[in-house]
Amino acid sequence: MRLGQFLFVGCLSLASLVSHAETLNGLYQVREPVSSQSPQERDQATQRALETLVLRLTGDAKAAQGPGLAEVRKDPQQIISQYGYDAGPPESLQVDFDPASTDRALRQAGLSLWGSNRPSILGWWLSDSTEGSNLVGDGQASAEPLRRAAQHRGLPLRLPLGDLNEQIVATAPNLEGADPAPLREASERYGADALLAVHAREEGGQWQAKWRLWLGDQKEQGTVQGADTGALADAVLLAVSQRLAPRFVTRPGVSSEQLLEVQGMNLERYASLGHLLEPFGAQLRSVDGDRIVYRVNGSAEQLRAQLSLAKLQEIPAGQAQSLPATGVEGSTPAAFPDSGAQLRFRW
Template identity: 75%
Template sequence: MRFHQLIAVGCLSFFSLASHAEILTGLYQVREPVTSQSPDERAQATQKALETLVLRLTGDAKAVQNPALEPIRKDPQQIISQYGYDAGPPESLQVDFDPVSTDRALRQAGLSLWGSNRPALLGWWLNDSVDGSSLVGDGQSVAEPLRRAAQHRGLPLRLPLADLSEQLVGTAENLEGSNPAPLKEASERYGADALLAVHAHEDSGQWQAKWRLWIGDQQEQGSATGADQAALADDVMLQVSQRLAPRYAVKPGVSTDQLLEVQGMTLERYAQLSRLLEPFGGQLVSVDGNRIVYQVNGSAEQLRSQLALAQMHEVPADQASATPQAAQLRFSW
């Protein structure tokens, strides 16, 4: 049975794809450190969790102060499904927010939303301390603060194995350099969407770092500080999240409706495409063979960034096939 016939009779199964982007689990679950389980501290931690969540979903540090969110700030319980305590370390309050009511409140406030399908980052993180230099590898205990920080800021993070060959690549010169070629070559086996290079060092009891982010053909960079490695990791991940969010976050009522055509469709790809287009309110318009047309609401640049997560390529207008619908954007797997 052909692809379009399966769509028509509703027999589509949702399979997973070997793609780089990740569906970030726990996006609406926030942990905030506490020193006790007193009502006052729980209330303070709940407010902090709300701030963390809104920043995680919008990438905008000022979004939580939106006047339309005042009822939520006064009573966060209306969008909380449950909470509990995690013994840690560190001990923390775990707040589970309801995705439906949370998204509805943010959309009604006119805020941009960044969905759960996010670019996978491969983090090359080099620590310099009094004990020497070390590349943080997957499975090492020193990687745990990085993972917690990435989860806290809503970023899917992968780490290299930090074997001997990768230690030769993950040098301060390569991590601070503007040429990503050495890191990209060593990163191919991990299948990430973006490279994050961080060179951190300890100075007089404080941690400082310079970071670079490569995604597509663009580069971002910055510096961060922290009282310890955990605080430094959180600052780095926060900055990276705020740089990435504008690429993917969709603001209701600002973007325009347009038609998107995708070629090379299969059942598995349909499942993935549906997830990718969720933030854009994707609605199926037509299916013709292995071509599919969606109506979406979003800017062309945001759609390009989102579809790049599935390793899709834009089809030039002069190479596009004739279709009944005049799609403004055309992509192919």
Template identity: 60%
Template sequence: MRLFVRLFALCCALLSLPSLAEPVSGLYQVREAVTSQQPEERGVVLGKALETLVLRLTGDAQALQASGLEGVRKDPQQLVSQYVYEGDTLIVDFDPLTTENKLRQAGLALWGANRPAILAWWLNAGVEGFSLLGDGQEAAAPLRQAAQNRGLPLRLPLADLQEQLLATPETLGADQPDALQPASERYAADALLAVQAREEGGQWQAEWRLWLGDSREQGKAQGADQNALADAVLLAVSERLAPRFVVKPGTAGALLVEVQGTDLARYANLASLLEPFAARLIKVKGDQLTWQVNASAAQLRAQLALAGLQEIPVDAAPLDAAAPAGSAPAAAPANLLRFRW
């Protein structure tokens, strides 16, 4: 009982070891451009804001067309807690609980707020050569705005002289991010995004590559200006990442997750990562915690990889952490996955 009290106190204090995945702030706030404050336009813009939010939460461009959402498509305001005009922008705050309940009732699975932190190496080509977008630069504003719009935690390099020299078209266009990884380590990101952008024929074009763990995604995007291009790139990235973390209805099941090497600080981190899966802590024994979750094995592996946990074979060691060394492993449940820090 004393251990559980300490764990609860820890969570309330929000103490944790450094974690790569991070919660997205403002996940349920959407900003949309407007030309007036007329009620007719406001209704249209609220519909656009709802579309942006549902795509942000599901990663599925067709999710809003679900039959169970017909009512909110006609009247998005039933999910809105407040809205306010700020210049030529309508800022819409959706109620998280009401929105989540409505989407789940429609049979949609949601992507939680803990998402991979992305380090973006964004190289713009111009008449004077190449320029790397860096943190704090005014030119990086479209990228930061696009990241907020698409619900992605984004980090930018400092773009100092050494990094400017590193970020060449050859480096960013490589099949593997070997040259970028040493310089990227200090930013503690989950994924690397390499983008080469240029203006061509009055349009902005980009080629992008994304690395997350051992996997790689790539694609092309275009936009009328740099704002539109940044949004197109990060929309594509979001749509590629979401399937790793969102489980479609019917594909999830009850799993047991055993995590070894857990201390109090790591518990808070782990509880946050498992929260989207209706996690329930069912056993604490030494540094070994066992949770019951509702998820697919693939999704669970992807989520825990964000915190650097390593999967271990179910029969690699006794399930009982207090069992004598060399003893035979106990029979493992068929739905058990095991990890260690």
């Protein structure tokens, strides 16, 4: 298939993505609670919104106060497209930041950015209070603080249905245990990239939680506290965001330009791969049968983490030329010439 033909029909398939990761909507929209609509309160909330956004995009708690963003802190309006008030509850100032202006300002400040394509997280959240123990299910009112916190911290969070079988699995020992096997089995039907287990307890009017996160073979864990369930959820998801961000951010001045080859392509996969590679400034170099080559800017570790979200498998260098072509109608299992790619993957 010619390159032009591939691109033309590939563009038609953008609506049917098959990646396991999610493109997060509303990434540049921030809500910050306010007590009034006074100009002073609005200015303070706008500054908080800027800090929330920078942390959401970089995973770096100190980034918003860096010298590179001094002019933006002085005049946030230069990267804001609009703002308004949300009646809530709670009442909030909603600030819509312009994605292009924001990204440009952050990159000029030398900051690392995490794109909108992020790993989907299935959250198993068990709350113990004086009223008893409750697994937070997707349709429960108790799910709202978790969803609000996930949006605030820029994470695509899913919740289980919370049916009887899941309640039997989501016990405190399983949520706090080092072996995710029981939860993984119950999570398979949801198709998420990462598994988050949280055991929250109320003690003396305060909340605390132990959390564990599994993404592939990597594990993170921690303990947080909060004045109420909303604050606790925000603290958990903030911690998760800060642990995940370093795996996916594109670092200015550190990333290198290299060629990436992917085998086993078809039209749906072409669209999905394009979204996954957006943070790396991918430029299409060639298409040969079911094999595609991009020029990208990013470290090998960043690319491996990003492509793992779509379950791509890396091809060892010694096997790269021996794999047969599959996927695109009319392709043949002939040996391909060397593309010069430093990294090779296949679906």
